[in-house]
Amino acid sequence: MNEIAELVIARVVPRGDGFAHWRGRAVFVPNTAPGDHVRVRIEGVRRGVLRARVLAFLARGKVGAEPFCPHAASCGGCALQWIARKYWPFLKASWVEAAFRPFLQAGARWRGVAIPTGPRRRVVWHGNGRHLGFFGRGSHRLVVPEPCPVVEPRLSAFRAAAEARGWAQARSVQAVALQDGVYLVGDAKGLAPVQGASCWAGRPLRALAHARMLAVALPTPHGEIRVEVPPGAFVQATRRGLATMVKTILRWCAGATRVGDLYCGFGALSLPLAAAGAEVVGADADQAAVAAGNKTARRLGLHARYFAMDLAKAPDLQAFAGMDVLIVDPPRAGARGALRMLGRLVPQRLVLVHCDMAAAAQDARVVASCGYRLRELVALDLFPGAGHVEALSLWVLE
Numbered sequence: 001m002n003e004i005a006e007l008v009i010a011r012v013v014p015r016g017d018g019f020a021h022w023r024g025r026a027v028f029v030p031n032t033a034p035g036d037h038v039r040v041r042i043e044g045v046r047r048g049v050l051r052a053r054v055l056a057f058l059a060r061g062k063v064g065a066e067p068f069c070p071h072a073a074s075c076g077g078c079a080l081q082w083i084a085r086k087y088w089p090f091l092k093a094s095w096v097e098a099a100f101r102p103f104l105q106a107g108a109r110w111r112g113v114a115i116p117t118g119p120r121r122r123v124v125w126h127g128n129g130r131h132l133g134f135f136g137r138g139s140h141r142l143v144v145p146e147p148c149p150v151v152e153p154r155l156s157a158f159r160a161a162a163e164a165r166g167w168a169q170a171r172s173v174q175a176v177a178l179q180d181g182v183y184l185v186g187d188a189k190g191l192a193p194v195q196g197a198s199c200w201a202g203r204p205l206r207a208l209a210h211a212r213m214l215a216v217a218l219p220t221p222h223g224e225i226r227v228e229v230p231p232g233a234f235v236q237a238t239r240r241g242l243a244t245m246v247k248t249i250l251r252w253c254a255g256a257t258r259v260g261d262l263y264c265g266f267g268a269l270s271l272p273l274a275a276a277g278a279e280v281v282g283a284d285a286d287q288a289a290v291a292a293g294n295k296t297a298r299r300l301g302l303h304a305r306y307f308a309m310d311l312a313k314a315p316d317l318q319a320f321a322g323m324d325v326l327i328v329d330p331p332r333a334g335a336r337g338a339l340r341m342l343g344r345l346v347p348q349r350l351v352l353v354h355c356d357m358a359a360a361a362q363d364a365r366v367v368a369s370c371g372y373r374l375r376e377l378v379a380l381d382l383f384p385g386a387g388h389v390e391a392l393s394l395w396v397l398e
């Protein structure tokens with residue numbers, strides 16, 4: 001390999017690489033924009049596709065831009081900084097549309113723009129003994145963007161404070177900025193508390209001095225509810241993104257009296273429905289998250305019960321049969337495990353939430369083959385600057 005070539009970038013694909021053709025073969029070229037004319041070095045093959053590195057921009061395409069972060073080329077976080085910010089909503093929407101295209105018949109609502117939802121409030125830093133930072137693209141080399149332009153500014157301040165307190169000894173630190181405080185969760189023992197943060201460390205997690213449970217405020221038809229978030233649990237990546245998801249799902253579930261929530265976490269998507277009067281049942285593998293969901297439900301007097309179960313192991317889902325709505329919000333790999341049982345659960349409506357468009361396309365095929373028709377599709381940009389997008393889809397049993 002190691003050849004020099006001149007290419008025109010045809011498009012930018014999910015995960016953020018530019019895509020071009022060279023001698024009849026596909027080539028991925030990171031750090032480019034559609035329409036860019038580039039000189040590249042073809043460096044090798046990964047997973048059957050050629051990879052190339054830009055040596056020079058011979059001409060920029062119409063949507064090209066200069067990166068706004070000096071670390072963009074080395075950091076693994078932002079693949080889209082070579083594209084002007086105003087095009088991100090259209091580019092990300094095109095990824096969602098491609099995943100759902102076979103099912104977007106006439107009558108399905110789709111606005112074709114990924115709604116921007118503000119800075120990220122959840123990051124994972126890695127430690128190298130001296131510094132906390134992000135892994136570089138495709139490597140374990142540490143990059144320390146200071147401050148990082150796509151995360152909530154509070155988090156950059158806590159990164160420096162945690163580093164000063166020795167948290168770079170941890171292999172990884174999850175930092176989450178919630179309405180009532182910041183969680184720092186490190187995977188090492190003996191870490192010192194960081195002033196102003198709710199700090200947890202070790203495995204199993206232990207609270208460091210003054211650590212407390214934090215919460216998110218979620219919209220309901222009757223005002224906000226305060227929902228407990230355990231340290232280390234999954235939290236949707238932006239504050240406005242989660243609020244928009246909840247409002248969309250409340251609208252889609254209007255009139256539902258029985259709702260199932262698979263991959264429920266701490267109940268972020270279904271506790272608001274319980275507050276609206278529905279009876280909710282949920283399941284997730286994260287025991288702490290499930291316990292927090294049940295605790296919030298008890299405190300608010302809601303009809304919601306969450307169960308700890310591994311949905312990859314085809315568990316007994318009898319409690320989820322015959323729902324008005326089934327919400328399915330799987331991890332990146334998709335909901336293959338849970339959807340295997342769809343033929344026996346037969347909910348009237350299905351709400352799918354996906355952060356990976358290959359998994360979304362695969363799950364959409366399963367759902368359509370079980371007799372569901374796509375009614376509405378929404379794209380949300382929960383990952384500013386990154387080559388990811390969130391898709392919410394509403395399906396109705398025909």
Ligand SMILES: C[S@@+](CC[C@H](N)C(=O)[O-])C[C@H]1O[C@@H](n2cnc3c(N)ncnc32)[C@H](O)[C@@H]1O
Pocket residue numbers: 234235236263264265266267268269283284285286289309310311312313329330331332
């Ligand atoms: C994308 S998150 C969604 C969480 C929740 N719906 C929310 O909005 O906060 C995916 C969830 O799937 C859970 N999960 C991952 N693998 C699982 C499995 N095999 N069985 C059950 N839950 C699993 C994770 O614990 C996580 O809470």
